[in-house]
Amino acid sequence: MRKNALSPRTVKLLAALVVLGLAGALSALAAAGSSPVSTPRLGGNVNVPADKAAAMADRMPSAPIDATAPAGPAATAAFAPDPIPAGILGSNVPVPISSSILTETNGWLVSNGYNLVAVYAGSAGDDPTQGRVVIVRQDLRAGRQTVQIVDAGTTGPLTIAADAPTGAAVETTALTGALKLGTSRGAPMKLNLSTNTVSAR
Amino acid sequence: MIIRKFVWLLSLGAVLVGIAAQPVLASTAPPPVDAFYMYGSTLAGLESGAGTDGCVYATNQPDNQPDIMLVDFGAARLLSGGDDGTIDFSGTTFKNASILLALERAADGYHNCHVKGGVIIEYGNSNYRMSSAGMSTTDAWYAGYDQEQTAEDLAHYQAAHGYMSQGAGAASDMEPSYDKQLITKQLVNGATAQGWAIYDDYGSVDGCPTTGSSDGSCNNGWSVGAVAYVSFHGIALPLPEIYYTVSADQWTVIRKYWDANGPGGYYFFDGVTGESPATAGGLDATAGWNALNSRNSGLVGPNLVCFGSGC
Numbered sequence: 001m002r003k004n005a006l007s008p009r010t011v012k013l014l015a016a017l018v019v020l021g022l023a024g025a026l027s028a029l030a031a032a033g034s035s036p037v038s039t040p041r042l043g044g045n046v047n048v049p050a051d052k053a054a055a056m057a058d059r060m061p062s063a064p065i066d067a068t069a070p071a072g073p074a075a076t077a078a079f080a081p082d083p084i085p086a087g088i089l090g091s092n093v094p095v096p097i098s099s100s101i102l103t104e105t106n107g108w109l110v111s112n113g114y115n116l117v118a119v120y121a122g123s124a125g126d127d128p129t130q131g132r133v134v135i136v137r138q139d140l141r142a143g144r145q146t147v148q149i150v151d152a153g154t155t156g157p158l159t160i161a162a163d164a165p166t167g168a169a170v171e172t173t174a175l176t177g178a179l180k181l182g183t184s185r186g187a188p189m190k191l192n193l194s195t196n197t198v199s200a201r
Numbered sequence: 202m203i204i205r206k207f208v209w210l211l212s213l214g215a216v217l218v219g220i221a222a223q224p225v226l227a228s229t230a231p232p233p234v235d236a237f238y239m240y241g242s243t244l245a246g247l248e249s250g251a252g253t254d255g256c257v258y259a260t261n262q263p264d265n266q267p268d269i270m271l272v273d274f275g276a277a278r279l280l281s282g283g284d285d286g287t288i289d290f291s292g293t294t295f296k297n298a299s300i301l302l303a304l305e306r307a308a309d310g311y312h313n314c315h316v317k318g319g320v321i322i323e324y325g326n327s328n329y330r331m332s333s334a335g336m337s338t339t340d341a342w343y344a345g346y347d348q349e350q351t352a353e354d355l356a357h358y359q360a361a362h363g364y365m366s367q368g369a370g371a372a373s374d375m376e377p378s379y380d381k382q383l384i385t386k387q388l389v390n391g392a393t394a395q396g397w398a399i400y401d402d403y404g405s406v407d408g409c410p411t412t413g414s415s416d417g418s419c420n421n422g423w424s425v426g427a428v429a430y431v432s433f434h435g436i437a438l439p440l441p442e443i444y445y446t447v448s449a450d451q452w453t454v455i456r457k458y459w460d461a462n463g464p465g466g467y468y469f470f471d472g473v474t475g476e477s478p479a480t481a482g483g484l485d486a487t488a489g490w491n492a493l494n495s496r497n498s499g500l501v502g503p504n505l506v507c508f509g510s511g512c
Contacts, residue, residue, distance in 0.1 A: 046500060049466035052399070055436040058356075059370035059398035061267050061319035066312055067363025075313045076256050077306060082246020084291055093292040094276035094329040096238040096508075098442050099378035099420075100405045101480055109240070109291060116240055118290065125407070126445075136238065136290075140250055143257030145237065146510035149480045 079141050081113025085168040088160060089118075097134045100125045101149065105159045108179060112171040114140055117193060119179060123157040131155030131183060133191055133198065150191070152198040156184030228499070230490040232263035233477060233507035236271040236325075240291045244299050247289070251303040255310025258320065267319035269440070269472070271372055271403065271506045272307060274300055276329035276379075277344040277388065279336050285347040287326050288334075297351045300324060304355045304369075312364050319366040322359075323401060324352050327374035328385040338387045345391030345400070348373075353397035372401035372440065375431045377408065377420040382427035386434075393435025401440040402432040403474040403506065406451040414457035429459040429468070438471040440506060443489030444480060453496040470497065472504025477511030486512060 048056070089107040097104070097120055105122040116138040124130040131152035138145045152158060161180035170177070176194040180201060183189060190201035237254045241247025251272065258270045275289035286296040295303075304324060311320050326348060331341055348371045355369040371392060375385050392400040406428050408420035416426045432439035432455065441452045452470070459468035473493055475486025484492055486507040494501040 046469045047467050048469075051393075051396075052436060052438065052466070055396065055399045059321050059323075059352075059368045061321070061366045061368045062360075063365035064265070064319060066315060066365050066367075068312075070259075070315045071313045073256050073260070073314050076310045077249065077252050079253065080245045080249035082241055082243050082249065084240070084242045089292055092330060092334055093288060094290060094327055096273060096290055098374075098405050098444060099376050099407050100442060100444055100448060101476075101483075103378075111240065111242075111291075113246075118240070126447075138238075138240065141253065143237075143250075143253040144510075145235070145508070147476060147508055148510075151481060 082111070082140070083113040083168065083171050084109060084111040084116070086110035086165045086170050086174045087167070088162065088164055095120055096136060097147075098125070102132055102134050103128060103157065105157050108160045108164050110165070110171055110174045111140070112175065115175055116140060117175050119160065119191065119193075121158040121160045121181060124151070129154050129156060131158040131198075133158060133181070135193070135196060148196055150196055150198055152181070152183075152189060155186055155189065158183060158189070161188075228494070230487045230494070231266070231472070231503040231505045233475060233486040233505045233512045234258070234263065234268045234270070235261060235512050236474070236506045236508050237273065238508070239272060239274045239289050239303070241289060241295070241303070242291045242293045244295070244302065247295060247299065247303045248306045252306035252310040255307035255322075256314035259311045259314035259316060262316060262318045262320075265318045266503065267321055267368065269370075269401070269504050269506055270307070270311070270320050270322045271325050271474075272304065272322065273325040273327070273374065275326065276334075277326045277331055277336070277341065277348070277373070278334055279340045279344065285344050297347050301351050301354050304351070305358050308355065308359050308362070308364055308367055311367060312362070315366055319368070321368040321370050322355060323370045323372040324348055324355070325372040325374065325403065327379060328376065328388060329379045331380050331384055336384065338384050341384045341387035342391035342394075345388035346395045349392045349395035349397045349400065353395070356397070368398070370398040370401065372403055375402050375404035377405065377423035377428070381421065382423045382431075385431055386427065389431050389434050389437045393437070396436060398436070399471065400435070400437045401471055402437055403440045403442060404431070405442050406448060406455060409451045410454050411447055411450040413454055414461050416458060416462070417454075425455060425458045426462070429455050429463060433459055433463065433468050440471045440474050440504060441493070442474045443484060443493050444476055445483045446492055449489070449492035449496055452493060456497055456500070469500040470502060472502045472506065474506045474508075476509045477507055478509060
């Protein structure tokens with residue numbers, strides 16, 4: 001298929017050579033006797049090792065305009081709803097929230113195929129006494145995503161209760177329902193997903 | 202021969218355009234761009250979501266630069282049958298062959314809705330609990346290698362479809378609290394051995410020192426040197442999470458440590474990963490970029506990848 005055309009890698013290696021050549025020439029003009037290779041995306045005081053320079057060139061677009069005109073949003077493949085029954089996430093399932101923000105205890109997820117809500121419970125990343133939940137919401141048709149952090153005060157780490165809504169029957173109702181939260185200090189609490197608030201239950 | 206001459210001219214023109222388009226100094230924060238967590242429980246759902254994300258990203262692109270579109274597929278995993286891939290945020294596993302299909306839909310979506318600028322579509326994963334999922338250090342090496350190969354395969358797809366405004370790369374959310382340093386380093390080693398394109402570390406520096414340039418300790422048995430390694434060894438570049446001021450301090454220590462001890466080349470940042478709006482007491486994405494740049498002037502690239510509703 002590609003016998004008569006250069007591969008993207010070859011094209012980008014050629015581009016890298018041009019970058020290096022130009023950068024070297026510019027550096028020589030700017031500072032006689034000095035020959036640092038500068039990347040155009042950073043300050044002139046950055047020396048980029050050759051292996052990184054090639055890897056930076058490899059990932060770059062080769063031109064600002066595509067070979068064919070954009071067909072418009074309507075040409076994008078039809079949206080395919082992908083419902084996910086409500087349930088507690090396993091301990092092996094990754095958490096998208098940085099550990100600097102949340103030390104996670106457990107998580108819960110539901111999607112009706114059009115809207116998705118994931119809740120991660122635990123404590124603040126820098127203070128285990130501060131209970132915290134993080135709510136990730138996605139509008140899957142619109143490609144929009146929000147991340148909301150709700151702090152519960154000095155409750156210690158929060159845990160989503162084992163009797164959280166589960167199953168396909170609640171894929172829509174659970175999106176705006178409530179989750180019981182256990183605490184290591186004090187009374188049990190509740191997360192209201194329609195208001196993004198935590199309160200005593 | 203004619204094709205080769207044309208490619209040369211095309212490459213030269215593209216490079217010159219690129220140089221003209223890029224800021225000489227990244228002295229002001231670039232506009233933040235959306236990043237995406239993937240929750241597909243079926244391949245059709247994963248592809249559909251990625252296609253929508255590509256179109257949304259292109260529609261919202263704020264500038265004429267080649268910006269990074271980070272698509273986070275979850276944690277690196279060795280799957281049954283010996284295939285590399287991930288477990289995504291819904292708990293569903295996907296082989297890299299399936300992830301490539303989703304990335305191709307993102308490329309299609311970006312092309313269909315392209316308005317201005319360019320995009321580097323990056324296949325993101327993480328080092329989340331690889332060991333407890335049964336992965337060895339060798340498995341992690343191959344995970345990094347195959348991740349880079351998938352990014353290169355995406356680049357072939359983009360080229361074959363004339364998507365000249367697009368490029369492809371890989372990235373990993375490597376966090377000390379997620380797994381041990383030795384197995385995490387192997388992601389970078391494998392990626393470097395494959396060598397296609399920059400391997401962005403959009404991870405954290407949990408528990409690392411906030412001042413100095415020495416090799417202090419971080420969480421989970423990590424050290425300053427280990428974070429420096431996964432973020433700057435080989436083809437790795439740091440695109441660090443800066444959610445708090447202290448994170449900018451910690452990453453500055455990493456940079457100073459590398460400059461004092463690292464082999465070959467001075468440390469710099471590909472940009473910043475941020476979150477908007479900010480968490481309580483934290484920094485939004487733009488403030489995060491500014492905080493890092495103020496401590497590392499001229500060493501922070503014009504990329505600002507952003508999770509959240511305020512990006």
